[in-house]
Amino acid sequence: MQLILPKLIFSKLMRAIVEFDMIQNNDKILIGLSGGKDSLLLSYALATLKQRIKINFNLAAVTINPMFNDNFQCDELKNFCAILNIPHEIHNVDINSAILSRSDKSPCFTCAYFRRAAINRIANKIGANKVAYAHHLDDAVETFFMSLLSSGQLTTFTPKTFLSRSNITVIRPLVYLREFQIESFVAKNNFNVVKSPCPIDGKTNRQTVKNLIANLSKDFPDLFNHLAAAMRESSIGELWSAPKSLADMRKTYFSYVSSNAILDN
Numbered sequence: 415m416q417l418i419l420p421k422l423i424f425s426k427l428m429r430a431i432v433e434f435d436m437i438q439n440n441d442k443i444l445i446g447l448s449g450g451k452d453s454l455l456l457s458y459a460l461a462t463l464k465q466r467i468k469i470n471f472n473l474a475a476v477t478i479n480p481m482f483n484d485n486f487q488c489d490e491l492k493n494f495c496a497i498l499n500i501p502h503e504i505h506n507v508d509i510n511s512a513i514l515s516r517s518d519k520s521p522c523f524t525c526a527y528f529r530r531a532a533i534n535r536i537a538n539k540i541g542a543n544k545v546a547y548a549h550h551l552d553d554a555v556e557t558f559f560m561s562l563l564s565s566g567q568l569t570t571f572t573p574k575t576f577l578s579r580s581n582i583t584v585i586r587p588l589v590y591l592r593e594f595q596i597e598s599f600v601a602k603n604n605f606n607v608v609k610s611p612c613p614i615d616g617k618t619n620r621q622t623v624k625n626l627i628a629n630l631s632k633d634f635p636d637l638f639n640h641l642a643a644a645m646r647e648s649s650i651g652e653l654w655s656a657p658k659s660l661a662d663m664r665k666t667y668f669s670y671v672s673s674n675a676i677l678d679n
Contacts, residue, residue, distance in 0.1 A: 415497060417462040423599060426590040427459050434573040436585040437463075437544075441471040443585070444542035446533050447502070449477065449491050449608025451600040452548035456588055458605075460546065461498040475502045476536050478529050480509035482611040490606045507532045522618055534580040542582075549586045552593040552624070555641045560623045570645055 419427070431437055445460065447453045460473055475495050479486045488504050495502035509528045513521045537545050549571060558570035575584045588596070600607065631637045643649055 415499075417458065417465055417498070419459060419462050420599065423455075423459065423591065423595065424462075426595075427463070427587055430573060430587050430590050431463075434585075434589075436574055436587060437469055437471055439470050441469075441544050442540070442542040443471060443473055443544045443546050444533065444537045444540065445473060445475040445500070445546045446529075446548070447475040447477050447491060447495070448548075448610070449488070450548075450610060451596055451605070451607050452550060452588065452593075454494065454605045454607065455591075455596050455600055456546060456548035457495065457498060457500060458603075459587065461500060473498075473500045474540055474542060475500050476533060477502070477504045478509075478532055479504055479506045480525065480529070480611060481506055482510050482613055486611055488608070491608065494606070503536070505532060505536060520619075521614060522620070525612070534577065534582050537582050538580060544583045544585055546585050546587060548588055550588045550591045550593055550596060551642060554589060554645060555638060556620055556623050556627065558645050559627060559641055560619060563623065564619070568644070 437443070443460065445453065445457050447457055457473075457475055464471065464473060475491075477488055477491055479488075491504075492502055507528055509525050512528050513524045516524050533545055537543075554570050558568070561567050561569045571586070573586050573589045576582075577584060627638060627641070634640075
């Protein structure tokens with residue numbers, strides 16, 4: 415089957431792959447396939463690249479059943495992967511119980527932790543040296559903004575990350591695609607999107623930040639683009655130096671103030 419990508423999506427995909435050196439000859443890439451619009455496009459896009467570019471690499475896909483309910487269905491995903499000629503497996507991981515037993519942690523943190531750990535184990539088991547996730551540009555910008563709001567740090571996920579403990583390289587080939595571009599392609603091609611089984615889907619901190627960016631963009635139309643630009647190391651301008659500890663400042667402090675000085679309230 416001949417697979418086709420629109421020129422815009424293909425160019426953004428190739429830009430990410432070339433700029434961040436994501437795919438090499440003889441790679442075996444395991445796709446994290448949730449069944450959402452993003453991972454469906456990722457699977458289709460990588461299968462298309464396998465047909466079109468000169469690099470020789472292999473694909474496999476895994477779907478994690480987080481066991482939130484008893485109605486998890488993946489028949490459509492199996493059919494989708496069969497059409498793309500991508501081997502596909504489903505693995506049950508009791509993330510629901512893990513969340514209930516770790517009430518001190520955010521449900522999203524626990525879910526992501528156990529999901530990633532399971533996928534890394536599966537990658538090692540099948541001999542995959544890379545794992546591909548479907549995070550796009552909106553995800554990166556939201557993570558960046560959320561980090562600033564919640565921790566006061568300027569950080570987000572990277573397009574390519576080597577995990578030394580599992581000897582796996584994580585790649586995110588969709589990082590230059592906007593979410594609305596993915597939605598448009600998936601709808602136009604009638605992909606069967608699997609509804610997220612997450613019980614708090616649409617009620618997370620990420621959704622709050624997504625809504626915040628949308629609302630602020632009404633008054634600041636370039637906000638998204640500016641946030642995306644701010645994620646680059648080259649964007650750093652004049653910032654305060656790192657804070658000094660009391661021990662670091664002690665000598666200088668007492669060069670100004672006598673040790674027995676009494677300050678008025």
